[in-house]
Amino acid sequence: MTQPTLEDIRREVATYLADKWQSSVVVVAIEQIFGGASRETYLLQLDVDGSSRGVVLRRDPPSSLIDTERSLEYGAYAAIYPTSIPVPEPLFLENDASILGAPFSIMSEVANAISDVALLSADGRQRIGAQKWQLLGKLAAMDPIQLGFDDVCRVPELGRCAAEQLAYWRSVIETDEIHPQPVAAAALRWLERNLPAPAQKLVVVHGDYRSGNFLYEPEGDITAVLDWEMCHLGDPMEDLAWSLDPLWCWGIPELAGNLLPYDEAIAIWEEASGLVLNRQDFYWWRVFAAVKGLAIWISSSEDFHHGAGKQSILAYAGWAMSDKQNRILLDYLSPLSTHQFGGPRL
Amino acid sequence: MIPYPASGLKMLAERLLGTVVPALGSKYAMSDTAMLSMLMVALAEEMESGVARRLQDIEAMAGLFQVAREAGIDVAPTESIAAEQRTLSQVNEIHDGMTAQLIVLHAEVEASDDYSELNLAIWGYLQANAERHKLAL
Numbered sequence: 001m002t003q004p005t006l007e008d009i010r011r012e013v014a015t016y017l018a019d020k021w022q023s024s025v026v027v028v029a030i031e032q033i034f035g036g037a038s039r040e041t042y043l044l045q046l047d048v049d050g051s052s053r054g055v056v057l058r059r060d061p062p063s064s065l066i067d068t069e070r071s072l073e074y075g076a077y078a079a080i081y082p083t084s085i086p087v088p089e090p091l092f093l094e095n096d097a098s099i100l101g102a103p104f105s106i107m108s109e110v111a112n113a114i115s116d117v118a119l120l121s122a123d124g125r126q127r128i129g130a131q132k133w134q135l136l137g138k139l140a141a142m143d144p145i146q147l148g149f150d151d152v153c154r155v156p157e158l159g160r161c162a163a164e165q166l167a168y169w170r171s172v173i174e175t176d177e178i179h180p181q182p183v184a185a186a187a188l189r190w191l192e193r194n195l196p197a198p199a200q201k202l203v204v205v206h207g208d209y210r211s212g213n214f215l216y217e218p219e220g221d222i223t224a225v226l227d228w229e230m231c232h233l234g235d236p237m238e239d240l241a242w243s244l245d246p247l248w249c250w251g252i253p254e255l256a257g258n259l260l261p262y263d264e265a266i267a268i269w270e271e272a273s274g275l276v277l278n279r280q281d282f283y284w285w286r287v288f289a290a291v292k293g294l295a296i297w298i299s300s301s302e303d304f305h306h307g308a309g310k311q312s313i314l315a316y317a318g319w320a321m322s323d324k325q326n327r328i329l330l331d332y333l334s335p336l337s338t339h340q341f342g343g344p345r346l
Numbered sequence: 347m348i349p350y351p352a353s354g355l356k357m358l359a360e361r362l363l364g365t366v367v368p369a370l371g372s373k374y375a376m377s378d379t380a381m382l383s384m385l386m387v388a389l390a391e392e393m394e395s396g397v398a399r400r401l402q403d404i405e406a407m408a409g410l411f412q413v414a415r416e417a418g419i420d421v422a423p424t425e426s427i428a429a430e431q432r433t434l435s436q437v438n439e440i441h442d443g444m445t446a447q448l449i450v451l452h453a454e455v456e457a458s459d460d461y462s463e464l465n466l467a468i469w470g471y472l473q474a475n476a477e478r479h480k481l482a483l
Contacts, residue, residue, distance in 0.1 A: 034377035179438075180445040183472055186452060312381040319388065320483040327476045334469040 002101050006030050009042060012099055013057060017106070020092060023049045035115075035212070035313070039070075039229070043109060054109030056088065060102040061311070069229075071095075074105045075152035076204075076228035083147065085139055086110075086224050110224040113215035117258050118251065124218075129259030130268055131222045136209055136243060137272025140236040144204045153232050159198035161235040166191050166288065172295040176302035183326045184298070187291045190333055196281035199235035207231045209239045210248045211257035237277075240269055241285035246328050246341040247293055247321065253340075262342065283332075290329045297322040352394035359386035388483055393434070399478050400437045401427070406471050407444045413464055414451055421451060 004012070010027040018025040029045040039058040046053050060070060070093065077090040088107040095103045120128060144150070156164055166188075173184050206213075207230025215224040244265060248257045256265045266277060301318025304310060331341040363383040370376045404427065411421045425440055452468050455461040 031372060032374040034374045179442050180449055182445055182449050182452065183476070185449045186456075186472070189453060189456070312378050312385060315385055316381055316483070319385070320481050323476075323479065323481045323483075327480070330469075330473050330476055334473055335466060336469050336473060 004101050006032070006042075009057065009059075009100060010044075013044060013106075014046075016092075016094070016099060017046070017048075017055075021048065028052075054111060055091065056107045056109055057104055058107070059100055059104040070103055070105060072153060072231065073229040076149075076231040077107065079147045079149055079152060080204075080225075080228070083142065085135055086222060087228070088224050088226070110215050113217055113223045115212055115215050115226075117211045117216075119218070120259075125255065125259045128216050128222060129255075129257070129265065131216075132211070132214065132257065132259060133243070133265045133268040134272045135214075135222060135225060136206075136239055137269040137275075139206065140201075140203045140239070140269070140273035140275060142204065144202060144233050147204065149204055149233055155202070155233055157198075158202060161199045161202075161238070162196050162284070162288070165234060165238065165292070166195075169288075169292045169295040172299055173291075176295075176299040178298075178302055178305060181294070181298065183329050184291060184294050187287060187294075187329045187333060191284065191288055191291065194284055196235075196237070196284040197278065199237070200275055201236065202233055203236045203239075205232050205234040205236075205238045207239070207242075209243045210245070211259060212248070235285070236273060236275055237282055237285040238288070240266070240277075241282060241289040242292070244286065245289045245293060246331075247290075247324055287329070287332050290325055290332065294322060294325040294329065297325060352390040355386055355390040355393065359383040359390070362386070384483060388481060391482070396434050397432055397437050400434075400441045401432070402478060403475055404437070404441055404444060406474065407448055410448065410464070410467060410471060411444075411451070413467065414455070414461075417461060417464060419451065419454060419461075422447060 010030050014025045014027045017023075024047075026047040027044050028047050031043050033041040033043055033056075035041075040061045042057040042059070044055050044057060046055060058070070058073075074090055074093040077087050080087045081089060088110050091106045091108060093103075093105045094100075097103055117125065117128065145155075170188055173181060173188070177184075206225065206228060208227050209225070213225065213227045214222050215226065216222045244256045244262055246253065249255060250258060252258055254261060256262045259265070260268075270276060297317050300314045301322065304314035304318055307314075328341050331337050331339060360383075363380060367376050367379050367383070370379060408424045411424055414421045424444065427437065427440060431437065431440070448468065448471075452465070455465045455468060
Protein backbone atom coordinates (compact mmCIF):
# COMPACT_ATOMS: atom_id res chain seq x y z
CA MET A 1 0.00 0.00 0.00
CA THR A 2 1.46 3.41 -0.95
CA GLN A 3 -1.09 6.19 -0.38
CA PRO A 4 -4.12 4.64 1.33
CA THR A 5 -7.63 5.93 0.67
CA LEU A 6 -9.89 6.94 3.54
CA GLU A 7 -11.63 3.56 3.11
CA ASP A 8 -8.27 1.74 3.41
CA ILE A 9 -7.53 3.65 6.63
CA ARG A 10 -11.02 3.02 7.99
CA ARG A 11 -10.68 -0.74 7.43
CA GLU A 12 -7.06 -1.17 8.56
CA VAL A 13 -7.39 0.99 11.69
CA ALA A 14 -10.53 -0.88 12.78
CA THR A 15 -8.68 -4.20 12.44
CA TYR A 16 -5.57 -2.80 14.16
CA LEU A 17 -7.45 -1.37 17.16
CA ALA A 18 -9.68 -4.44 17.51
CA ASP A 19 -6.52 -6.51 17.84
CA LYS A 20 -4.86 -4.08 20.27
CA TRP A 21 -7.91 -3.69 22.49
CA GLN A 22 -9.32 -7.18 21.98
CA SER A 23 -12.66 -5.53 21.32
CA SER A 24 -15.16 -4.98 18.55
CA VAL A 25 -14.14 -1.75 16.77
CA VAL A 26 -16.11 -0.01 14.02
CA VAL A 27 -14.89 3.25 12.46
CA VAL A 28 -18.10 5.25 12.25
CA ALA A 29 -16.60 8.35 10.60
CA ILE A 30 -13.21 9.43 9.30
CA GLU A 31 -11.98 12.85 8.24
CA GLN A 32 -8.56 14.15 7.20
CA ILE A 33 -7.54 17.35 9.01
CA PHE A 34 -6.03 20.19 6.97
CA GLY A 35 -3.16 22.29 8.25
CA GLY A 36 0.09 21.15 9.84
CA ALA A 37 1.95 19.08 7.29
CA SER A 38 4.49 17.30 9.48
CA ARG A 39 2.16 14.29 9.52
CA GLU A 40 -1.04 13.34 7.71
CA THR A 41 -3.65 13.72 10.44
CA TYR A 42 -7.04 12.00 10.55
CA LEU A 43 -9.88 12.21 13.05
CA LEU A 44 -11.75 8.92 13.50
CA GLN A 45 -14.99 8.39 15.41
CA LEU A 46 -15.16 4.84 16.74
CA ASP A 47 -17.68 2.43 18.16
CA VAL A 48 -15.79 0.24 20.62
CA ASP A 49 -17.94 -2.55 22.07
CA GLY A 50 -20.95 -0.26 21.77
CA SER A 51 -19.29 2.85 23.27
CA SER A 52 -18.32 5.94 21.27
CA ARG A 53 -14.86 7.46 21.34
CA GLY A 54 -12.67 9.53 19.04
CA VAL A 55 -9.03 8.98 18.12
CA VAL A 56 -6.51 10.90 16.06
CA LEU A 57 -4.26 9.05 13.64
CA ARG A 58 -0.93 10.63 12.64
CA ARG A 59 0.64 8.96 9.59
CA ASP A 60 4.07 9.73 8.14
CA PRO A 61 3.61 11.60 4.85
CA PRO A 62 5.76 11.13 1.72
CA SER A 63 7.36 14.48 2.60
CA SER A 64 6.75 17.04 5.29
CA LEU A 65 7.51 20.55 6.45
CA ILE A 66 9.69 19.11 9.15
CA ASP A 67 11.69 15.90 8.88
CA THR A 68 11.29 14.45 12.30
CA GLU A 69 11.28 11.16 14.12
CA ARG A 70 7.82 9.85 14.98
CA SER A 71 9.27 8.04 17.97
CA LEU A 72 10.56 11.35 19.35
CA GLU A 73 7.11 12.91 19.01
CA TYR A 74 5.36 9.92 20.56
CA GLY A 75 7.94 9.72 23.35
CA ALA A 76 7.37 13.41 24.14
CA TYR A 77 3.60 12.89 24.39
CA ALA A 78 4.14 9.90 26.66
CA ALA A 79 6.54 11.84 28.92
CA ILE A 80 4.37 14.97 29.14
CA TYR A 81 0.98 13.23 29.49
CA PRO A 82 1.28 12.57 33.27
CA THR A 83 2.23 16.23 33.97
CA SER A 84 0.09 19.38 34.32
CA ILE A 85 0.78 20.30 30.68
CA PRO A 86 -2.31 19.02 28.83
CA VAL A 87 -1.60 16.79 25.83
CA PRO A 88 -3.68 14.11 24.10
CA GLU A 89 -3.32 10.64 25.59
CA PRO A 90 -0.86 8.67 23.42
CA LEU A 91 -2.26 5.20 22.63
CA PHE A 92 -0.10 3.38 20.07
CA LEU A 93 3.06 3.93 18.04
CA GLU A 94 3.27 1.63 15.04
CA ASN A 95 6.51 1.45 13.06
CA ASP A 96 5.32 -1.34 10.75
CA ALA A 97 4.80 0.42 7.41
CA SER A 98 2.92 -2.50 5.89
CA ILE A 99 -0.34 -1.66 7.68
CA LEU A 100 -0.99 1.84 6.31
CA GLY A 101 1.88 2.21 3.85
CA ALA A 102 3.84 4.27 6.40
CA PRO A 103 4.42 4.25 10.17
CA PHE A 104 1.75 5.95 12.29
CA SER A 105 0.69 6.80 15.81
CA ILE A 106 -2.74 6.96 17.44
CA MET A 107 -3.86 9.31 20.20
CA SER A 108 -7.14 9.98 21.97
CA GLU A 109 -9.22 12.78 20.51
CA VAL A 110 -9.44 15.97 22.57
CA ALA A 111 -13.14 16.61 22.05
CA ASN A 112 -15.00 19.93 21.74
CA ALA A 113 -11.82 21.92 21.22
CA ILE A 114 -10.58 24.22 18.47
CA SER A 115 -7.22 25.70 17.51
CA ASP A 116 -8.04 28.91 15.61
CA VAL A 117 -7.34 31.85 17.95
CA ALA A 118 -8.82 34.28 15.43
CA LEU A 119 -12.23 33.14 16.67
CA LEU A 120 -11.59 34.44 20.20
CA SER A 121 -13.19 37.55 21.66
CA ALA A 122 -10.95 40.18 23.31
CA ASP A 123 -11.62 38.57 26.71
CA GLY A 124 -10.96 35.14 25.27
CA ARG A 125 -7.61 36.27 23.83
CA GLN A 126 -6.61 37.53 27.26
CA ARG A 127 -7.65 34.30 28.99
CA ILE A 128 -6.17 31.87 26.47
CA GLY A 129 -3.07 34.04 26.00
CA ALA A 130 -2.36 34.01 29.74
CA GLN A 131 -2.76 30.22 29.79
CA LYS A 132 -0.55 29.80 26.72
CA TRP A 133 2.46 31.52 28.31
CA GLN A 134 1.75 30.08 31.77
CA LEU A 135 1.94 26.59 30.28
CA LEU A 136 5.17 27.41 28.48
CA GLY A 137 6.58 28.81 31.71
CA LYS A 138 5.50 25.65 33.55
CA LEU A 139 7.25 23.54 30.94
CA ALA A 140 10.43 25.58 31.46
CA ALA A 141 10.14 25.08 35.23
CA MET A 142 10.11 21.29 34.91
CA ASP A 143 13.20 19.08 35.16
CA PRO A 144 13.50 17.27 31.81
CA ILE A 145 15.56 14.45 33.30
CA GLN A 146 12.90 13.73 35.92
CA LEU A 147 10.35 13.59 33.08
CA GLY A 148 12.49 10.97 31.36
CA PHE A 149 13.42 13.10 28.36
CA ASP A 150 16.99 11.82 28.50
CA ASP A 151 15.49 8.58 27.14
CA VAL A 152 13.71 10.47 24.35
CA CYS A 153 16.35 12.89 23.12
CA ARG A 154 19.99 13.88 23.44
CA VAL A 155 21.15 15.94 26.43
CA PRO A 156 23.23 18.94 25.26
CA GLU A 157 25.68 20.93 27.37
CA LEU A 158 24.28 24.25 28.64
CA GLY A 159 26.97 26.16 26.78
CA ARG A 160 26.30 24.38 23.49
CA CYS A 161 22.48 24.73 23.18
CA ALA A 162 22.55 27.81 20.95
CA ALA A 163 25.49 26.72 18.79
CA GLU A 164 24.05 23.24 18.21
CA GLN A 165 20.64 24.55 17.17
CA LEU A 166 22.27 27.13 14.92
CA ALA A 167 24.42 24.47 13.25
CA TYR A 168 21.41 22.24 12.67
CA TRP A 169 19.23 24.90 11.04
CA ARG A 170 22.16 26.26 9.03
CA SER A 171 22.60 22.79 7.54
CA VAL A 172 18.86 22.64 6.69
CA ILE A 173 19.10 25.95 4.82
CA GLU A 174 22.29 24.99 3.00
CA THR A 175 20.95 21.57 2.02
CA ASP A 176 17.45 22.62 0.95
CA GLU A 177 17.74 26.09 -0.56
CA ILE A 178 16.55 26.14 -4.17
CA HIS A 179 17.64 29.76 -4.66
CA PRO A 180 20.47 31.66 -2.91
CA GLN A 181 19.17 33.22 0.31
CA PRO A 182 20.95 36.54 0.98
CA VAL A 183 18.87 37.48 4.05
CA ALA A 184 19.30 34.07 5.66
CA ALA A 185 23.04 34.20 4.89
CA ALA A 186 23.40 37.62 6.55
CA ALA A 187 21.35 36.47 9.56
CA LEU A 188 23.44 33.29 9.95
CA ARG A 189 26.64 35.36 9.94
CA TRP A 190 25.15 37.66 12.61
CA LEU A 191 24.10 34.72 14.77
CA GLU A 192 27.59 33.18 14.53
CA ARG A 193 29.21 36.47 15.59
CA ASN A 194 26.84 37.08 18.53
CA LEU A 195 26.30 33.72 20.25
CA PRO A 196 24.44 34.14 23.57
CA ALA A 197 25.51 33.18 27.08
CA PRO A 198 25.00 29.53 28.11
CA ALA A 199 21.43 28.49 28.90
CA GLN A 200 20.26 29.37 32.45
CA LYS A 201 19.04 25.79 32.71
CA LEU A 202 18.23 22.85 30.47
CA VAL A 203 14.54 22.51 29.64
CA VAL A 204 12.19 20.61 27.37
CA VAL A 205 11.89 22.78 24.25
CA HIS A 206 8.58 22.09 22.48
CA GLY A 207 10.11 23.38 19.26
CA ASP A 208 6.93 24.73 17.62
CA TYR A 209 5.06 26.44 20.47
CA ARG A 210 2.72 28.89 18.74
CA SER A 211 -0.92 29.81 18.31
CA GLY A 212 -2.43 27.06 16.17
CA ASN A 213 -0.51 24.30 17.94
CA PHE A 214 -2.79 24.05 20.93
CA LEU A 215 -6.47 23.28 21.36
CA TYR A 216 -8.85 25.20 23.58
CA GLU A 217 -12.50 25.07 24.53
CA PRO A 218 -14.24 28.15 23.11
CA GLU A 219 -15.47 29.32 26.52
CA GLY A 220 -12.90 27.49 28.62
CA ASP A 221 -9.26 26.52 28.87
CA ILE A 222 -6.40 25.22 26.76
CA THR A 223 -7.02 21.48 26.69
CA ALA A 224 -4.06 20.18 24.67
CA VAL A 225 -0.64 21.29 23.47
CA LEU A 226 0.00 19.58 20.15
CA ASP A 227 2.74 18.93 17.59
CA TRP A 228 5.76 17.95 19.66
CA GLU A 229 7.68 16.57 16.68
CA MET A 230 10.47 19.17 16.93
CA CYS A 231 10.86 18.80 20.67
CA HIS A 232 14.37 18.61 22.13
CA LEU A 233 16.30 19.64 25.21
CA GLY A 234 17.76 23.12 25.18
CA ASP A 235 17.60 26.75 26.24
CA PRO A 236 14.26 28.04 27.63
CA MET A 237 14.67 31.21 25.55
CA GLU A 238 14.22 29.18 22.38
CA ASP A 239 10.52 28.36 22.83
CA LEU A 240 9.72 31.79 24.23
CA ALA A 241 11.32 33.52 21.23
CA TRP A 242 9.54 31.21 18.78
CA SER A 243 6.19 31.82 20.48
CA LEU A 244 6.72 35.59 20.12
CA ASP A 245 7.85 35.55 16.47
CA PRO A 246 5.85 38.24 14.59
CA LEU A 247 5.08 35.60 11.97
CA TRP A 248 2.34 34.30 14.26
CA CYS A 249 0.58 37.70 14.45
CA TRP A 250 -1.72 37.49 11.49
CA GLY A 251 -4.21 40.24 12.16
CA ILE A 252 -3.10 42.21 15.21
CA PRO A 253 0.63 43.06 15.02
CA GLU A 254 0.83 44.37 18.58
CA LEU A 255 -0.42 41.07 20.06
CA ALA A 256 2.02 38.18 20.31
CA GLY A 257 0.44 35.15 18.68
CA ASN A 258 -2.70 37.28 18.17
CA LEU A 259 -3.30 36.98 21.91
CA LEU A 260 -1.40 39.26 24.31
CA PRO A 261 0.90 42.31 24.23
CA TYR A 262 4.50 41.09 24.05
CA ASP A 263 5.60 42.43 27.44
CA GLU A 264 2.58 40.86 29.14
CA ALA A 265 3.31 37.47 27.58
CA ILE A 266 6.93 37.70 28.73
CA ALA A 267 5.93 38.71 32.28
CA ILE A 268 3.51 35.78 32.57
CA TRP A 269 6.20 33.38 31.30
CA GLU A 270 8.78 34.78 33.75
CA GLU A 271 6.43 34.32 36.69
CA ALA A 272 5.46 30.78 35.72
CA SER A 273 8.99 29.64 34.87
CA GLY A 274 10.80 31.39 37.73
CA LEU A 275 13.34 32.54 35.14
CA VAL A 276 14.37 36.06 34.20
CA LEU A 277 14.83 37.20 30.66
CA ASN A 278 18.21 38.56 29.62
CA ARG A 279 17.10 40.98 26.87
CA GLN A 280 20.41 40.85 24.98
CA ASP A 281 20.48 37.06 24.82
CA PHE A 282 16.79 36.98 24.10
CA TYR A 283 17.33 39.18 21.03
CA TRP A 284 19.72 36.50 19.74
CA TRP A 285 17.02 33.87 20.22
CA ARG A 286 14.46 36.01 18.40
CA VAL A 287 16.75 36.35 15.39
CA PHE A 288 17.41 32.62 15.66
CA ALA A 289 13.65 31.90 15.72
CA ALA A 290 13.21 33.83 12.48
CA VAL A 291 16.11 31.94 10.87
CA LYS A 292 14.71 28.61 12.04
CA GLY A 293 11.32 29.57 10.58
CA LEU A 294 12.94 30.53 7.31
CA ALA A 295 14.80 27.21 7.26
CA ILE A 296 11.51 25.33 7.66
CA TRP A 297 9.85 27.31 4.85
CA ILE A 298 12.88 26.84 2.58
CA SER A 299 12.73 23.13 3.33
CA SER A 300 9.02 22.94 2.56
CA SER A 301 9.63 24.64 -0.78
CA GLU A 302 12.32 22.08 -1.57
CA ASP A 303 9.93 19.28 -0.59
CA PHE A 304 7.24 20.68 -2.84
CA HIS A 305 9.59 20.95 -5.83
CA HIS A 306 11.61 17.77 -5.45
CA GLY A 307 9.92 15.57 -2.89
CA ALA A 308 7.16 13.05 -3.18
CA GLY A 309 4.60 15.30 -1.46
CA LYS A 310 2.81 17.94 -3.50
CA GLN A 311 0.57 19.28 -0.74
CA SER A 312 -0.63 22.85 -1.25
CA ILE A 313 0.46 23.70 2.32
CA LEU A 314 4.10 23.02 1.34
CA ALA A 315 3.88 25.44 -1.58
CA TYR A 316 2.15 28.04 0.56
CA ALA A 317 4.71 27.77 3.36
CA GLY A 318 7.60 27.79 0.92
CA TRP A 319 6.40 30.98 -0.68
CA ALA A 320 4.22 33.12 1.60
CA MET A 321 5.85 32.23 4.92
CA SER A 322 9.38 32.70 3.49
CA ASP A 323 8.31 36.08 2.23
CA LYS A 324 7.14 37.31 5.64
CA GLN A 325 10.00 35.65 7.53
CA ASN A 326 12.56 37.38 5.30
CA ARG A 327 10.91 40.73 6.02
CA ILE A 328 10.98 40.00 9.77
CA LEU A 329 14.70 39.26 9.63
CA LEU A 330 15.36 42.43 7.65
CA ASP A 331 13.34 44.35 10.22
CA TYR A 332 15.53 42.93 13.00
CA LEU A 333 18.94 43.21 11.37
CA SER A 334 19.07 45.89 8.71
CA PRO A 335 20.77 49.11 9.88
CA LEU A 336 18.13 50.91 7.80
CA SER A 337 15.19 49.24 9.55
CA THR A 338 12.51 51.22 11.33
CA HIS A 339 11.89 48.12 13.50
CA GLN A 340 8.21 47.69 12.79
CA PHE A 341 8.50 44.25 14.43
CA GLY A 342 10.28 45.48 17.55
CA GLY A 343 13.89 44.79 16.55
CA PRO A 344 16.35 44.79 19.44
CA ARG A 345 14.00 46.97 21.49
CA LEU A 346 11.41 44.31 22.37
CA MET B 347 -6.07 36.23 -30.34
CA ILE B 348 -3.36 37.49 -28.02
CA PRO B 349 -3.47 35.24 -24.97
CA TYR B 350 -3.59 36.73 -21.48
CA PRO B 351 -2.32 33.85 -19.34
CA ALA B 352 -2.27 35.75 -16.04
CA SER B 353 -5.88 36.88 -16.21
CA GLY B 354 -6.88 33.44 -17.54
CA LEU B 355 -5.23 31.77 -14.56
CA LYS B 356 -6.95 34.17 -12.17
CA MET B 357 -10.32 33.39 -13.74
CA LEU B 358 -9.69 29.65 -13.41
CA ALA B 359 -8.73 30.16 -9.75
CA GLU B 360 -11.93 32.11 -9.13
CA ARG B 361 -13.96 29.36 -10.75
CA LEU B 362 -12.21 26.78 -8.59
CA LEU B 363 -13.04 28.77 -5.48
CA GLY B 364 -16.56 29.75 -6.44
CA THR B 365 -17.82 26.55 -8.06
CA VAL B 366 -15.65 23.57 -7.17
CA VAL B 367 -14.87 24.27 -3.49
CA PRO B 368 -18.52 24.54 -2.33
CA ALA B 369 -19.34 21.27 -4.08
CA LEU B 370 -16.59 19.27 -2.37
CA GLY B 371 -17.55 16.71 0.21
CA SER B 372 -14.81 17.02 2.83
CA LYS B 373 -13.42 19.93 4.82
CA TYR B 374 -9.90 18.78 3.94
CA ALA B 375 -10.57 18.89 0.20
CA MET B 376 -12.27 22.29 0.53
CA SER B 377 -9.33 23.81 2.44
CA ASP B 378 -6.77 22.22 0.11
CA THR B 379 -8.55 23.41 -3.03
CA ALA B 380 -9.09 26.91 -1.63
CA MET B 381 -5.37 27.13 -0.92
CA LEU B 382 -4.58 25.89 -4.45
CA SER B 383 -6.84 28.61 -5.80
CA MET B 384 -5.06 31.25 -3.72
CA LEU B 385 -1.67 30.02 -4.96
CA MET B 386 -2.91 30.16 -8.56
CA VAL B 387 -3.79 33.84 -8.10
CA ALA B 388 -0.29 34.50 -6.73
CA LEU B 389 1.22 32.61 -9.68
CA ALA B 390 -0.86 34.70 -12.09
CA GLU B 391 0.61 37.84 -10.54
CA GLU B 392 4.10 36.34 -10.83
CA MET B 393 3.54 35.52 -14.51
CA GLU B 394 2.46 39.07 -15.13
CA SER B 395 5.23 41.00 -13.42
CA GLY B 396 7.86 38.46 -12.28
CA VAL B 397 10.30 39.17 -15.13
CA ALA B 398 10.07 42.95 -14.63
CA ARG B 399 10.70 42.61 -10.89
CA ARG B 400 13.71 40.36 -11.42
CA LEU B 401 15.14 42.72 -14.01
CA GLN B 402 14.86 45.53 -11.45
CA ASP B 403 16.76 43.36 -8.96
CA ILE B 404 19.38 42.52 -11.57
CA GLU B 405 19.93 46.17 -12.44
CA ALA B 406 20.21 47.09 -8.76
CA MET B 407 22.69 44.28 -8.05
CA ALA B 408 24.77 45.25 -11.10
CA GLY B 409 24.94 48.77 -9.63
CA LEU B 410 26.17 47.42 -6.28
CA PHE B 411 28.82 45.29 -8.00
CA GLN B 412 30.02 48.34 -9.93
CA VAL B 413 30.38 50.33 -6.68
CA ALA B 414 32.28 47.38 -5.20
CA ARG B 415 34.67 47.21 -8.16
CA GLU B 416 35.32 50.95 -7.89
CA ALA B 417 36.16 50.40 -4.21
CA GLY B 418 38.75 47.81 -5.25
CA ILE B 419 36.77 44.68 -4.45
CA ASP B 420 37.12 41.83 -6.91
CA VAL B 421 33.63 41.05 -8.33
CA ALA B 422 33.23 38.88 -11.41
CA PRO B 423 31.73 40.55 -14.50
CA THR B 424 27.95 40.54 -14.71
CA GLU B 425 26.21 38.71 -17.54
CA SER B 426 24.20 40.96 -19.80
CA ILE B 427 20.67 39.85 -20.64
CA ALA B 428 19.69 39.59 -24.26
CA ALA B 429 16.06 40.24 -25.21
CA GLU B 430 15.51 36.57 -26.07
CA GLN B 431 16.64 35.59 -22.55
CA ARG B 432 13.82 37.42 -20.89
CA THR B 433 11.66 34.49 -19.96
CA LEU B 434 11.00 34.00 -16.26
CA SER B 435 13.14 30.87 -15.95
CA GLN B 436 16.11 32.35 -17.82
CA VAL B 437 15.98 35.59 -15.87
CA ASN B 438 15.69 33.52 -12.69
CA GLU B 439 18.94 31.74 -13.51
CA ILE B 440 20.85 35.00 -13.97
CA HIS B 441 19.17 36.44 -10.85
CA ASP B 442 20.30 33.42 -8.81
CA GLY B 443 23.88 33.71 -10.05
CA MET B 444 24.05 37.39 -9.14
CA THR B 445 22.41 36.81 -5.74
CA ALA B 446 25.05 34.20 -4.93
CA GLN B 447 27.71 36.81 -5.82
CA LEU B 448 25.92 39.36 -3.64
CA ILE B 449 26.07 37.03 -0.62
CA VAL B 450 29.85 36.72 -0.99
CA LEU B 451 30.21 40.47 -1.44
CA HIS B 452 28.02 41.22 1.60
CA ALA B 453 30.11 38.95 3.83
CA GLU B 454 33.31 40.68 2.69
CA VAL B 455 31.90 44.19 3.01
CA GLU B 456 30.45 43.78 6.51
CA ALA B 457 33.75 42.41 7.79
CA SER B 458 35.52 45.72 7.13
CA ASP B 459 34.87 49.27 8.37
CA ASP B 460 36.15 50.56 5.02
CA TYR B 461 32.97 49.61 3.19
CA SER B 462 30.25 50.84 5.55
CA GLU B 463 28.42 52.79 2.82
CA LEU B 464 28.39 49.81 0.50
CA ASN B 465 27.17 47.66 3.40
CA LEU B 466 24.25 50.04 3.92
CA ALA B 467 23.53 50.00 0.20
CA ILE B 468 23.36 46.19 0.22
CA TRP B 469 20.94 46.20 3.16
CA GLY B 470 18.93 48.83 1.30
CA TYR B 471 18.82 46.56 -1.73
CA LEU B 472 17.68 43.57 0.38
CA GLN B 473 14.87 45.65 1.90
CA ALA B 474 13.80 47.02 -1.49
CA ASN B 475 13.90 43.49 -2.93
CA ALA B 476 11.69 42.18 -0.11
CA GLU B 477 9.16 44.95 -0.66
CA ARG B 478 9.22 44.43 -4.43
CA HIS B 479 8.45 40.74 -4.07
CA LYS B 480 6.02 41.07 -1.14
CA LEU B 481 3.10 38.70 -1.55
CA ALA B 482 -0.51 39.62 -1.04
CA LEU B 483 -1.30 36.07 0.16
